Amino acid sequence: xxxxxxxxxxxxxxxxxxxxxxxxxxxxxxxxxxxxxxxxxxxxxxxxxxxxxxxxxxxxxxxxxxxxxxxxxxxxxxxxxxxxxxxxxxxxxxxxxxxxxxxxxxxxxxxxxxxxxxxxxxxxxxxxxxxxxxxxxxxxxxxxxxxxxxxxxxxxxxxxxxxxxxxxxxxxxxxxxxxxxxxxxxxxxxxxxxxxxxxxxxxxxxxxxxxxxxxxxxxxxxxxxxxxxxxxxxxx
Numbered sequence: 001x002x003x004x005x006x007x008x009x010x011x012x013x014x015x016x017x018x019x020x021x022x023x024x025x026x027x028x029x030x031x032x033x034x035x036x037x038x039x040x041x042x043x044x045x046x047x048x049x050x051x052x053x054x055x056x057x058x059x060x061x062x063x064x065x066x067x068x069x070x071x072x073x074x075x076x077x078x079x080x081x082x083x084x085x086x087x088x089x090x091x092x093x094x095x096x097x098x099x100x101x102x103x104x105x106x107x108x109x110x111x112x113x114x115x116x117x118x119x120x121x122x123x124x125x126x127x128x129x130x131x132x133x134x135x136x137x138x139x140x141x142x143x144x145x146x147x148x149x150x151x152x153x154x155x156x157x158x159x160x161x162x163x164x165x166x167x168x169x170x171x172x173x174x175x176x177x178x179x180x181x182x183x184x185x186x187x188x189x190x191x192x193x194x195x196x197x198x199x200x201x202x203x204x205x206x207x208x209x210x211x212x213x214x215x216x217x218x219x220x221x222x223x224x225x226x227x228x229x230x231x232x233x234x235x236x
Contacts, residue, residue, distance in 0.1 A: 037097040038187035041118070041152070042200050044093045048119060048150050049194040051084045051092060056138040058087070063136055063149075066126045066164035070157075070181075072111040079163050080121050094119060098186050101155035113161035120153045120165045120181070122230050125196065135232045144196035147235040148208060152183040152191045167209065167230035171223065174209055193229075 052064055067079030076082050084092050095104075096118035103115040125135050125147070134140050141147050153159055159181045170177040178184065184191055184205045193208060194200040212226040229235045 034098065034188055038190075038192065038202060041096040041098060041187065042192045042202055044096065045119065045150055045192045045194040045200040046198070047091070047093065048084070049196075049198040049200055051088050052080075052149060052196075053138070053198045055084060055087060061137040061139050063125050063138060064121060066121050066123060066162075068113065068116060068161065068163035070111060070159045070162040072113065074113060079116075080126075081117050081163055096152060096183075096186065096192075099155060099183075101160050103155075103160050108158060108161040110158040111161045115155075115161050117163055118152055118183075119150045119194075120159070120163055121150055122148050123164045123166055124168075124230055124232055125149060126164060138196065141196050141232050143232075143235050145199065146229055147196040147232050148193050148229045149196045150194035151181075152186055152193075154179070154181055154183055157181070167228075170209060171211075174211065175205060178205060178209065195229075 056063055064080035064083050065078045067075035067077065067082070081094060094117040099118040101115050101118075103113075105114070107114050125141070138144070151165055153162065153165070157180050159165065165178075165181040167178075169181075175184070182191065182205070187202060190202050190204050192200055192202050206227070208227055208229045210226040210228075212224040214221050214223055216222070225234055
């Protein structure tokens with residue numbers, strides 16, 4: 001009885017074909033895994049948005065606040081993370097599955113704080129920016145469906161241990177300035193954003209914040225916006 005076996009050349013061809021197939025399939029599998037993680041993160045942010053809606057309904061329309069500073073100070077009673085967890089307990093998921101920050105398990109060298117959440121509140125809506133105190137109430141936001149409430153936080157800068165971001169700081173070199181505070185492209189070049197009406201979307205940063213130009217009015221420069229979904233006075 002004859003016996004059949006692979007020759008060395010045939011074996012090498014099979015190995016080469018398998019390696020080629022793996023090289024083709026791995027990026028697709030990796031992309032699919034990241035899409036799944038991004039969808040889970042989007043669900044987290046929808047839950048945050050809805051939790052804020054419920055909080056406002058139970059608190060005379062007031063919105064949540066921030067309490068974890070990127071400078072190192074902490075006010076546990078003020079941070080939205082504590083506020084919402086007191087009311088919604090373990091239904092609040094505050095970590096993105098794609099978040100690989102090293103500061104979940106160790107304090108940040110600048111702030112001395114560990115990371116508490118993957119998400120940050122837009123401080124225009126937190127009542128701590130001069131001139132925007134009126135937007136602490138949900139009914140004062142003219143366009144809640146296009147006003148960002150929560151963003152994804154940078155994983156390594158001093159904002160990694162914070163719970164909010166400062167959009168007014170991004171006016172010059174907006175993408176570079178915002179990257180210091182936000183995770184702009186955590187999900188295949190995009191990030192998730194929760195809005196003041198409770199819904200959430202996956203968007204490129206430029207769809208949320210982009211200058212069209214600047215003009216002079218008397219002695220001051222006025223920004224013309226293509227998109228600014230953070231400032232409630234101009235969000236659309």
